[in-house]
Amino acid sequence: MHAVQSLQRDSLKQSLREALTSFSRRDRLCIAASIACAVLQYHGNWLKDQWDSSNFHLAAETLDILYLSWPLSALVALKGSSTMSSSDKRESVLQSLGLSLVELSLGRPLDALLSQDETQDDKKAIVDYALKLTKEVRLESGWHYASVVDSCLSWSGVSTICRESHNFEERIFDKIVSPLLKDVMIFDGRA
Numbered sequence: 001m002h003a004v005q006s007l008q009r010d011s012l013k014q015s016l017r018e019a020l021t022s023f024s025r026r027d028r029l030c031i032a033a034s035i036a037c038a039v040l041q042y043h044g045n046w047l048k049d050q051w052d053s054s055n056f057h058l059a060a061e062t063l064d065i066l067y068l069s070w071p072l073s074a075l076v077a078l079k080g081s082s083t084m085s086s087s088d089k090r091e092s093v094l095q096s097l098g099l100s101l102v103e104l105s106l107g108r109p110l111d112a113l114l115s116q117d118e119t120q121d122d123k124k125a126i127v128d129y130a131l132k133l134t135k136e137v138r139l140e141s142g143w144h145y146a147s148v149v150d151s152c153l154s155w156s157g158v159s160t161i162c163r164e165s166h167n168f169e170e171r172i173f174d175k176i177v178s179p180l181l182k183d184v185m186i187f188d189g190r191a
Contacts, residue, residue: 016056016066016100017109028104029141029187033180034066035104036148039097040172049092053100053109090168095127097176098152102130105141105149127153144179151175 016031023031035056039047048055056066103109110126113133131153138146 014058015054016058017053017103019058020053020103020107020109023104023107025107025140026187028107029145029180029184031066032101032104032145033177033184035100036097036172036177036180038066039093040169040177043090043093043168047093049089051093051096053103094152094172094176095123098149099126099130101145101149101152102133102137105137105145106133142183144183148176148179 020028058066099110106113110130114126114129131150134146134150134153137149
C-alpha cells in the first residue's frame, strides 16, 4: 500500500472492485494481505469508517501497486461518521475489510453475487449475505482466510478488539493480518 500525494486522475487505471476478475488467486491473496495491512496502518486517520474495494485503485503504470483514493476535501462523509463511537468505527472498518476479503477470495464484487431480491443499500443484509458465503470462501481460500473473514464480519474471536482501543493494533495484527501474511507465505512455499 502506498501513500501518494498527487496522482493524476487519468493515471488511475481502475478500481480494485473493477479489476477483481482479472487477478490470479495468488494476486488476490497478496492484495488481501496488503489491504489488511493498510487497515492496520491507516485506520483512524486516512481510512474512512465506511469504505469498500472501490476505494482502492491500481495505477496504470504498475498494476501491482494499490492506492487508497478519495477526495481529501470530502468532509461531508467524515462529519457523518464522527457521530459513531470509537468502537463502532473500529467495527465498521473491520466489517468493510471482511466484505473486501470475501470479494477478493471469490474474485467477484459482492453486488454481482447478490440476488435481485437482496438490497445493496442495507449494510446488515450485505454482511449477512457475506457470512453465508464463508463456506465458499473456505473452499476457495482455505480455513485461515475464512476464519479471518468470519472474525471481521461477526467479531468471532475479536469482539474485545472493538471495545479496547489500547490493544486494537496488536490484536488486529495477531488475528487478521498475521494469518493472511502466513497464507501468502504458504502459497509461495516459504513456510
